[in-house]
Amino acid sequence: EAQVTQNPRYLITVTGKKLTVTCSQNMNHEYMSWYRQDPGLGLRQIYYSMNVEVTDKGDVPEGYKVSRKEKRNFPLILESPSPNQTSLYFCASSARVGGVRGNIQYFGAGTRLSVL
């Protein structure tokens, strides 16, 4: 089954304790992206990757790191989490980048993170 898998689904941590949220897709997609979703703010892009070893900042990259060493994996790293990073996080992947045919994105089930 084609899917984007995020782990963990729920995470409670404390300020400053490094954490990694994993994301894996089995569709051989080139494009992957991380979003955070907050009430009243919608979905905001954190980082994206157009291919292996190619990553770039989205709209809200501060406090986050990513890597794309393999095509299928795109982990999100919070080196020193803070309470303002408490949010619902989504990973997404897409077969193509853009143009008229579009960048239809497939989303993971989400990771709900609480930073105390």
Add this chain to the structure above:
Amino acid sequence: SQQGEEDPQALSIQEGENATMNCSYKTSINNLQWYRQNSGRGLVHLILIRSNEREKHSGRLRVTLDTSKKSSSLLITASRAADTASYFCATDGSSNTGKLIFGQGTTLQVKP
């Protein structure tokens, strides 16, 4: 920055009625997409309409696009309780980076 803005923010209807949601955006686009999100879950792609298309259908969904007004609408006909979810429009802003800009969403409640 959020480009798409949905209207209304919330909509409550009875089963069997039609639901219409609107989306406005600010820049030129290659295409516009609509996604659905069940509470706390990942978004699911519903339909994509290209900038040179004016209307598209998929099952009970009908999407229109007016590029002169920079607006789109999503119509769900004969709604069901299972349609209860949040609906988001997303645009690519003519970018070739793959980035999608999502609106704030319309929360639809369909009462049985």
